[in-house]
Amino acid sequence: MLSLSLKGSLGPLDTTELVTEEIVMDSLSKVVDKGTDWLTKSVGREIGYFFTYERRIKSLDKECERLGNIRSGVQQGAEASRRNSRNLAPSVQAWLTSVDTTTADVATILQ
Numbered sequence: 544m545l546s547l548s549l550k551g552s553l554g555p556l557d558t559t560e561l562v563t564e565e566i567v568m569d570s571l572s573k574v575v576d577k578g579t580d581w582l583t584k585s586v587g588r589e590i591g592y593f594f595t596y597e598r599r600i601k602s603l604d605k606e607c608e609r610l611g612n613i614r615s616g617v618q619q620g621a622e623a624s625r626r627n628s629r630n631l632a633p634s635v636q637a638w639l640t641s642v643d644t645t646t647a648d649v650a651t652i653l654q
Contacts, residue, residue, distance in 0.1 A: 610645065610646065618639060621639070
């Protein structure tokens with residue numbers, strides 16, 4: 544029977560236990576490293592949201608204003624079509640309604 548020993552003081556069972564312990568510790572270390580990496584990224588992302596909140600709110604307000612301007616142009620075109628006795632496509636009316644809902648939701652958020 545071949546057995547490994549460290550400095551002649553450990554028997555065959557002791558070296559097996561050391562190898563097993565080393566494997567377990569190595570595996571545990573990998574799991575902890577992955578968990579730490581995931582946690583660090585998650586916390587970093589949340590902190591990033593906190594620091595960019597004001598910029599994001601301003602961007603939302605600007606985009607909502609831009610959407611309102613586009614809506615006004617579409618609404619003017621729709622009114623011109625109605626004045627000329629043309630039928631308005633249902634998708635246009637649905638889009639106008641959707642924009643009204645979206646801008647109302649944004650206004651609620653910005654309050």
